[in-house]
Structures are given as structure tokens and as C-alpha cells.
Amino acid sequence: MAMEKPVGNACTRLAEILCFLAAAMEYPQRSWLTPAYWAALEGLLHEIGSISAEAMFPSYPASPEQFEGLQVEYTRLFINAVPHVIAPPYGSVYLDGDGMLYGASAERAKAFYRQENFELRGSHDIPDYLGNELRFVALLLEQGREAAAELFLRQCFRPWFGSFYQRVSRESRHPYYVVLVSLIDFFTEEEEDHGS
Amino acid sequence: MAVKMTRRRFLQSTGCAAAVLPFANLVQADDSFVKYPYVSPGSMAGTQTVTGGICEMCFWRCQVIGKVRDGKLVKLEGNPKSIDNGKSLCARGNAGIKLLYDPDRLKYPLKNIGKRGAPKWKRISWDEALDECATRLKATIDKYGPQGITIFPHGSSAVYPMHFFEHVVGTPNNSEASFFQCRGARDLAYLATLGVPAGEEVDMPNAKVIFLLGSHLGENVHVSHLKRYLKGLENGAKLIVVDPRFSAAAAKADVWVKIKPGTDTAFLLAIMNYLAENEKYNVEYVDDNGDGFDDFCEGIAHASLSWAAKICDVPEAQIKQVADMLSADMPHVAIHPGRHTSWYGNDFQRERAMACLTGMLGAIGSVGGFVRPIGPKLGRFSWPTPMKEHAEEYSLRRLAKVHKFSPPGTPTDLIRNAALTGQPYPIKAMVTWGQNPIQTVPNQAQTIAMLEQMDFVLVCDVMPTDITMYADILLPEVSYLERYDYIKRGTQWDFAEEHQQYIAARMPLVAPETKDHERKDSVWITNELAKRMGYGEHIKAKSAEEMVDIMLAGAKPTLSLKQLRAEDGIHLQEGEDPYDVELDVVFYSEALEEAGYPPVPTYTEVPQPPAGYARLVYGRLPVHTFNRTQNNVWLHQESTLNPVWLNEQSAKKMGLKDGDMVELVNDQGVKSRTATVVKVTPGIRSDTVYMAHGYGSMNPALTVGVGAGVDDQSLISNPSIDPETGTHGMRNNFVRFIKDGKELSIPA
Numbered sequence: 001m002a003m004e005k006p007v008g009n010a011c012t013r014l015a016e017i018l019c020f021l022a023a024a025m026e027y028p029q030r031s032w033l034t035p036a037y038w039a040a041l042e043g044l045l046h047e048i049g050s051i052s053a054e055a056m057f058p059s060y061p062a063s064p065e066q067f068e069g070l071q072v073e074y075t076r077l078f079i080n081a082v083p084h085v086i087a088p089p090y091g092s093v094y095l096d097g098d099g100m101l102y103g104a105s106a107e108r109a110k111a112f113y114r115q116e117n118f119e120l121r122g123s124h125d126i127p128d129y130l131g132n133e134l135r136f137v138a139l140l141l142e143q144g145r146e147a148a149a150e151l152f153l154r155q156c157f158r159p160w161f162g163s164f165y166q167r168v169s170r171e172s173r174h175p176y177y178v179v180l181v182s183l184i185d186f187f188t189e190e191e192e193d194h195g196s
Numbered sequence: 197m198a199v200k201m202t203r204r205r206f207l208q209s210t211g212c213a214a215a216v217l218p219f220a221n222l223v224q225a226d227d228s229f230v231k232y233p234y235v236s237p238g239s240m241a242g243t244q245t246v247t248g249g250i251c252e253m254c255f256w257r258c259q260v261i262g263k264v265r266d267g268k269l270v271k272l273e274g275n276p277k278s279i280d281n282g283k284s285l286c287a288r289g290n291a292g293i294k295l296l297y298d299p300d301r302l303k304y305p306l307k308n309i310g311k312r313g314a315p316k317w318k319r320i321s322w323d324e325a326l327d328e329c330a331t332r333l334k335a336t337i338d339k340y341g342p343q344g345i346t347i348f349p350h351g352s353s354a355v356y357p358m359h360f361f362e363h364v365v366g367t368p369n370n371s372e373a374s375f376f377q378c379r380g381a382r383d384l385a386y387l388a389t390l391g392v393p394a395g396e397e398v399d400m401p402n403a404k405v406i407f408l409l410g411s412h413l414g415e416n417v418h419v420s421h422l423k424r425y426l427k428g429l430e431n432g433a434k435l436i437v438v439d440p441r442f443s444a445a446a447a448k449a450d451v452w453v454k455i456k457p458g459t460d461t462a463f464l465l466a467i468m469n470y471l472a473e474n475e476k477y478n479v480e481y482v483d484d485n486g487d488g489f490d491d492f493c494e495g496i497a498h499a500s501l502s503w504a505a506k507i508c509d510v511p512e513a514q515i516k517q518v519a520d521m522l523s524a525d526m527p528h529v530a531i532h533p534g535r536h537t538s539w540y541g542n543d544f545q546r547e548r549a550m551a552c553l554t555g556m557l558g559a560i561g562s563v564g565g566f567v568r569p570i571g572p573k574l575g576r577f578s579w580p581t582p583m584k585e586h587a588e589e590y591s592l593r594r595l596a597k598v599h600k601f602s603p604p605g606t607p608t609d610l611i612r613n614a615a616l617t618g619q620p621y622p623i624k625a626m627v628t629w630g631q632n633p634i635q636t637v638p639n640q641a642q643t644i645a646m647l648e649q650m651d652f653v654l655v656c657d658v659m660p661t662d663i664t665m666y667a668d669i670l671l672p673e674v675s676y677l678e679r680y681d682y683i684k685r686g687t688q689w690d691f692a693e694e695h696q697q698y699i700a701a702r703m704p705l706v707a708p709e710t711k712d713h714e715r716k717d718s719v720w721i722t723n724e725l726a727k728r729m730g731y732g733e734h735i736k737a738k739s740a741e742e743m744v745d746i747m748l749a750g751a752k753p754t755l756s757l758k759q760l761r762a763e764d765g766i767h768l769q770e771g772e773d774p775y776d777v778e779l780d781v782v783f784y785s786e787a788l789e790e791a792g793y794p795p796v797p798t799y800t801e802v803p804q805p806p807a808g809y810a811r812l813v814y815g816r817l818p819v820h821t822f823n824r825t826q827n828n829v830w831l832h833q834e835s836t837l838n839p840v841w842l843n844e845q846s847a848k849k850m851g852l853k854d855g856d857m858v859e860l861v862n863d864q865g866v867k868s869r870t871a872t873v874v875k876v877t878p879g880i881r882s883d884t885v886y887m888a889h890g891y892g893s894m895n896p897a898l899t900v901g902v903g904a905g906v907d908d909q910s911l912i913s914n915p916s917i918d919p920e921t922g923t924h925g926m927r928n929n930f931v932r933f934i935k936d937g938k939e940l941s942i943p944a
Contacts, residue, residue, distance in 0.1 A: 014207055020220075020222060020223050023222075023226075040219060071319060072309060076316075081317060082314065084897045084898075085899075100294060100297045113232070114232055118230070119229065119232035120229060120230075122228075122710050124267040125710045125711050129711075
């Protein structure tokens with residue numbers, strides 16, 4: 001039982017949740033975005049007690065049209081769109097002056113991975129991709145390296161995630177993604193700054 | 197999000213449902229990260245030099261190397277082994293990195309579930325995308341025949357799919373921008389006159405005179421091309437530049453002929469007539485190699501210096517001066533055939549005049565003349581041609597009995613007109629590969645109407661250019677830095693140096709595979725389409741690598757990618773002396789006469805600007821290759837707008853000053869979508885305005901290039917068609933300015 005787990009359980013749980021959220025930010029496919037997945041997200045919201053997020057959380061997109069709507073919105077937000085892709089999920093787009101991929105922010109993330117004895121398996125994968133950064137934090141947490149995880153979040157992730165979060169919150173036409181980035185925000189925010 | 201608790205409290209709350217929810221069970225095991233042995237910070241270990249790159253920021257294809265650190269391409273340089281561009285790269289070549297890491301790049305196959313022009317994209321799998329493309333292209337073939345498909349290709353990656361659609365599927369309706377909106381008239385005119393296409397291989401380094409007609413080298417930058425030009429100037433060549441604008445080349449010229457646009461052929465005829473009348477041409481070469489010279493002389497006898505002076509609006513003495521300079525140093529005269537030559541719809545005749553002038557001077561195969569380098573041999577690779585006869589039968593040129601000297605493919609307007617009218621047959625599916633017809637083909641309204649009447653539009657590209665907005669299925673291609681591709685071959689850039697040949701196949705500098713995209717190369721995409729369309733039996737190469745290896749195997753001695761890799765990307769071998777090759781010169785062409793065209797180069801007057809309008813001409817900037825580079829942040833930063841050049845006297849009369857922002861409107865009422873800045877200068881004729889091409893994209897998906905500067909193509913709504921070749925003439929459009937909502941006439 002969860003309540004019987006030793007100290008560090010919170011870390012493990014956060015790691016699981018971050019992996020879960022990183023996966024939720026992948027392109028929606030029926031293979032993984034199941035009613036059970038959806039219910040888990042909803043449950044998470046309920047436990048956090050986010051009344052407004054719970055209220056906006058839509059029901060599972062059961063029909064093909066609803067599911068396609070989610071896919072179209074994902075494409076528009078994160079891949080390609082007219083007028084333009086809304087929120088590329090890469091740090092250097094927000095942090096480094098020219099808005100390119102693989103900028104200085106990516107180098108900082110890569111250096112951090114290495115400092116912690118990790119490296120991306122794909123040698124050309126972009127280090128400050130949202131999913132990579134979340135999964136890295138989860139890796140650290142699984143090993144109980146909470147301080148390192150907090151440091152990574154503070155130095156590498158939070159500096160760009162805020163802009164990304166705002167863009168998605170402001171522009172998304174589907175509440176699912178607003179809720180998702182809110183959850184990521186909640187689980188990666190510095191405790192001291194956490195307010196209401 | 198309004199929350200009741202903190203993260204810590206949440207995670208530590210023993211009873212929370214989250215604690216018992218099986219999150220881990222819902223997430224597939226992820227293996228994004230692996231263990232990494234510690235390396236001290238600051239170490240340069242792991243920085244690799246990767247060889248075998250071929251640039252494609254323009255189409256000159258310089259040989260490059262990449263500095264790759266930890267999987268990231270950090271710098272591009274010229275390949276020091278290159279005997280072409282050498283270590284040098286231009287600004288665009290350097291900026292290739294910014295294409296590679298551009299967040300606007302296409303990443304996944306997309307399906308448009310909205311409208312063409314106002315797309316709503318849904319990411320789909322490659323299987324789904326290819327199945328749909330194949331089904332819909334097959335449906336077009338079944339209903340309308342293979343000729344119901346048209347392809348608009350551009351660039352080396354488009355060659356493989358282009359040949360598939362032409363040769364295997366069997367459509368003749370292939371509109372290559374590099375021919376029909378660029379150099380087609382030039383190459384066919386030289387072919388009809390000298391028996392070989394023109395190229396740009398004039399021996400400028402060793403010339404005594406370099407003659408440029410409209411070529412603005414220095415603004416138009418190709419590295420080895422410029423090396424030739426600059427070496428020639430360094431060696432003391434005299435430079436003659438004919439241009440209505442004080443171009444970068446005009447600024448270096450001994451003689452700048454500020455010619456009235458569209459009258460170049462008259463200028464050339466007068467020079468040739470003067471040379472003939474005064475026997476100042478290369479009599480020996482013409483006697484030995486000329487065909488129909490007497491008839492030719494008779495045909496141009498009307499072209500006196502005074503006749504041309506009046507037409508061209510240049511002093512008679514200056515025409516004579518140019519003729520005498522050419523004659524004095526013949527045959528060591530480099531008459532540059534130009535590159536982009538689709539200007540006025542009388543371009544074949546002008547280019548034939550250039551070739552005839554070259555022949556009259558005997559400047560063929562001579563030191564400093566028109567010299568054809570002898571490159572290395574390679575094996576051929578092509579799709580089989582089971583539908584060749586079908587394609588010929590349905591050739592729109594053949595059916596209409598027009599444009600009998602067309603370059604390969606079908607003139608764009610014949611395709612567009614057939615699509616719009618359904619005559620002589622419908623064209624209902626369009627494949628665009630690496631070309632952006634919105635910005636390359638004149639009359640955008642017609643192009644969009646053509647797109648709208650299609651049953652299916654497939655676009656494959658690297659970037660979300662304007663045309664991608666009109667796709668039903670949009671496929672993402674790997675960039676030139678990530679793929680194997682056709683072979684670049686040639687000789688040392690200075691023909692007078694030790695004769696050498698080189699062979700360089702494009703090899704990837706970085707791996708195309710990463711987890712955040714699914715781009716593919718054109719060989720893979722085309723093969724998958726071919727299999728699904730039922731043409732799998734014709735596939736000769738399973739991959740781009742195999743295709744390149746087949747070509748390399750035909751080299752003498754035999755080569756392979758493996759060997760090229762071992763040779764740092766470039767194979768060098770002994771070359772051959774390209775000089776002293778004589779070519780026959782067809783001065784009077786019976787073939788042209790039989791086809792109903794003028795047998796002797798002929799000046800045809802072009803439309804003149806109405807009162808209050810100036811002619812719009814366009815060209816290149818050294819940091820841009822048309823729309824290909826407009827979203828590149830480094831290059832954009834170098835030149836964010838394309839200033840419109842305006843004569844200073846005109847500006848004064850119009851009350852405009854340098855730096856004013858204006859919009860443009862043409863004489864057909866077409867307005868520019870955006871504004872740009874005025875460059876007030878004495879360096880342009882008052883009847884002409886000029887701007888660089890490749891600005892003002894309408895697609896907001898190009899977050900850097902959208903709306904920056906003015907898209908000159910949007911104002912070219914009235915193209916002319918060259919009768920012999922069917923290529924577009926794009927400089928017969930006339931504009932005036934709009935400032936603060938008020939239209940301003942441009943005084944002539």
C-alpha cells in the first residue's frame with residue numbers, strides 16, 4: 001500500500017506523475033490515450049482540488065470526431081499551423097534570442113544531464129524538448145535525488161516553461177491541453193512560490 | 197488553476213488517490229536516457245568533423261563539412277579538399293544550421309481537414325498519408341489518365357519523384373521552376389546555336405573582357421562562380437555591365453551601359469552588325485565554324501548603332517565603344533550567358549544573340565572565352581520509361597503545336613490553362629516537391645484558382661512555404677544536411693590551373709532520426725508511393741544510398757560511398773584540358789525557320805509602362821536564395837526587408853525620401869499585401885524600379901519571413917510567354933507606390 005512505503009515515496013510518486021504527464025503531452029493516439037488514462041488524469045485533478053480545472057476538464061473523447069478534434073488541436077499547438085505553430089515544446093524557442101531549436105538552453109540541459117551521468121539515447125535528440133526534460137526530472141526523482149531534480153527544474157525547466165504554459169493556456173482551443181500544462185505547472189513549480 | 201494544496205502536501209498526503217492510482221502502469225516504459233560516464237565540463241572531446249556535405253541553401257552545391265559536437269551541428273565550413281568552392285562558404289551556406297534547427301520546419305505527415313488556403317492540420321502516420329496519396333493519385337489516373345496529374349518540382353531531392361511521375365506514371369505535365377521561371381530560354385537558345393546548353397562556365401579568370409548583361413554577380417552569389425569573376429578582375433579583365441540599375445557588378449565596371457529594360461537584343465544586334473560591317477569579328481573562326489553567316493548578316497543589317505541607341509536609350513558612341521572593346525580582345529572575351537533569364541518573353545532571341553556574339557568573336561574554347569569544362573564520368577540512374585509514349589502523346593506542347601524549343605517538361609502556363617479550362621483534358625491532381633509555385637510562378641490568382649480546382653494536392657517540403665497552405669496531404673522531407681542525394685561533379689574552378697576533376701556525393705552531416713519528428717527522404721517517400729500505386733516493380737534503388745552507389749559504380753575508376761567517405765567526401769582525379777574545343781555556330785537557323793520562328797536573332801519590342809508607372813524588375817540579394825532562405829533568422833537579420841529602388845529625381849518629384857515605407861500597386865490594380873522601404877538612389881533609371889525577390893511570404897507558419905518586405909511575385913500578374921520556349925517573362929509588369937493610402941505616380 002502506498003501509505004506503507006518508506007520515506008522517498010513522495011519522490012517516486014512525483015516521478016511517476018511526471019512520466020505520466022510527459023506521455024500525456026505526446027500526440028494523442030487511441031493506443032495509449034485510453035479511458036483509464038483519462039480517468040487517472042481526472043482523478044489527479046480531483047485530488048489536487050483544482051475546482052476550476054476539474055470543471056473545465058472535458059469528458060473522454062469517445063467519438064472519432066472528438067478524438068480527431070484533440071489531434072487537430074495538438075497539431076496546431078505543437079507541430080504546424082496557420083497562422084503559425086502556437087507553442088513549440090522546446091526551451092530554446094522561448095529562451096534564446098533567435099527562437100531556434102538546439103540553442104543555449106539545450107546545451108545547458110545537456111550539460112546537466114551529463115553532470116548527473118545521463119545522456120539522451122538518441123544522439124541527435126533535442127535536449128530541452130519538454131518530454132525529455134520531464135522524464136529527466138523523473139529519473140532523478142526515482143533515484144531519490146530530489147535536490148538535483150529541484151535544481152534542474154529551477155535552472156533549466158522553469159525558465160522557459162512559464163512562457164510555454166502561458167502560450168498554451170492563452171491559445172488552446174481545447175481545455176485538455178490547458179489542464180495538462182496546468183498540471184505540469186503544479187508539479188514542477190517551486191514550493192516557495194506556490195500560492196493559492 | 198486554483199488549487200487547494202501544495203505539491204509537497206499533495207505528494208505526502210498518504211490517503212490521496214493519486215498515491216494508489218497506477219500511473220506507472222498507464223505509461224509505456226521510456227528509454228529516452230542512458231547512463232553516461234562523467235566527462236569534466238569544458239572538454240572538447242567528441243567534436244567531430246563530418247565530411248561529405250553538399251550545400252543547398254542555393255543550387256550551386258558547394259562542398260561542405262560540418263563540425264558536430266554531441267550530435268549537434270555547430271558550424272559549417274567549405275570542404276578544404278574542394279577544388280570548387282574550397283574552404284569558402286557564402287552567408288547562406290553558413291546559415292544552413294539555422295534551417296536545420298528551425299522550429300517552423302515540417303515534422304510529421306499532416307492531413308488538411310480544413311480548406312485549401314486555410315488549412316486545419318491533423319498529424320497522421322506515414323502509412324495513412326501514403327495510403328491516401330496513393331489512393332487519390334490512382335483515382336485521378338483511373339478517371340483522367342496519368343496526364344491528369346501535374347508535378348511542380350524543384351531542387352535535387354525532387355529529381356527522383358519528378359522522374360517517377362514523368363517516366364513511370366506517364367504524365368508530361370512537369371513544370372520545373374528552374375526551367376520555366378529561370379534558365380530554360382537560355383539553355384535552349386545556346387543549344388539551338390552552339391549545340392550545347394549554356395551553363396555558366398565561362399572562363400572569367402583568364403578573360404581580357406568580361407561582358408555581363410543583366411547578371412549582377414556579387415548580389416547573385418555562387419562561391420566558385422564569384423571566384424572566377426573576381427580572379428578575372430584581379431587579373432585585369434575589363435568589365436562591361438549592361439543593366440538599368442547600378443548593380444554591384446556595375447559598380448566595378450569599366451563601362452556601365454544604363455540600358456532601357458527589354459531592349460537588350462537590339463543592343464546586341466547593333467554590336468554584331470557593327471562588327472560584321474567593319475570586319476571586326478573573328479573571320480577565321482566564323483569561316484571555319486559558322487553556319488549561315490551571310491544570311492545572318494543580312495538579317496541584322498537594319499540594326500545600326502543609331503537604331504539601337506534610340507531603342508535602348510544609350511549613346512550610340514557607347515554601343516560602339518563596347519563593340520570595339522569586345523573586338524579588340526577577342527577571342528579572350530567572357531560573354532556570360534546569365535542565369536535567371538526569364539525576363540520579357542523575348543528571351544530566347546536575346547540569348548541566341550548572346551550565343552551568336554560569342555561565336556562572332558570566336559570566344560569558344562579559347563582562353564577567357566566560353567569554355568566547357570570536361571567533368572568526370574558517372575553511372576546513370578533513372579527510372580525505366582514504360583509510359584514514355586503515353587506522355588508524349590498527351591504533351592500539351594505537341595497538342596497545341598507551340599513552344600517547339602521548350603526545355604524538358606511542359607511550360608507552366610499550358611498546364612495552368614489546361615487545369616483551369618479542362619481543355620484539351622482535365623488536370624486534377626497536383627504534386628509539388630520543393631517548389632513554392634505561389635512565389636515562383638507569375639499570376640498568383642490563377643495559380644490559386646488552379647489549386648482550388650484540383651481533386652487532390654500533395655506537397656512535400658522542408659519548410660511551411662506558401663504552397664503548403666494549399667496541400668491536402670503535406671509530407672515532411674529531411675533537409676540537405678540530413679540525407680544522401682545526387683552527386684556534384686566538376687573540375688577545378690580556374691580552367692588554367694592543373695586539370696583536375698572531382699566527384700562529391702551528398703552525404704548526411706547529422707542523422708535525420710530524432711524522437712521529435714518523422715521526416716523522410718524523397719527516395720523513401722517516392723518508393724513507398726510507387727509501391728502503393730502499383731508501380732513497385734519499377735523501383736531500381738531501395739534507398740537514396742543505393743541510388744548514389746549505383747551512380748558512383750559507373751565512375752571510372754569505380755567508386756562507392758564507402759570510398760568517398762574514406763576520401764573525406766570528395767574524390768579527386770586527373771582532368772582534361774577543356775580548351776581548344778571548337779563548336780559550330782548556327783547564325784541562321786533553318787530549324788527555327790521551319791518551326792515558324794525567326795531564323796536570325798530578332799528584337800521584339802516589349803510592352804512599355806503606362807504614364808505614372810515604372811517597370812518592376814527584380815533580382816537577388818547575396819544573403820537570400822529567393823523564398824528558400826526567407827525564414828532563416830541569421831539571413832533575415834542581415835536583410836529584413838527588400839528595399840524598392842527608386843530614382844532620386846523621381847523620388848524628389850514624388851515627395852519621397854530614403855527610408856519611407858510604401859506599398860506597391862500594379863497597372864492591373866493588384867496591390868502588394870505588405871509594405872517595404874524606399875531606397876532613393878541615382879543608380880537606377882527613372883522608368884524602372886527594382887527589388888530583391890523572395891520576400892513577403894503570405895504563410896504565417898513562416899514565423900520569421902511572413903509579411904517581411906514585399907513579394908514581387910504578387911505584383912507580377914501579367915506575365916509574357918516566350919514563344920520559342922514557353923518560359924515566363926516576368927518583367928513586363930508596371931507599378932506605382934501607395935503612401936499613406938494615396939497612390940503616387942512615378943514620373944518617367
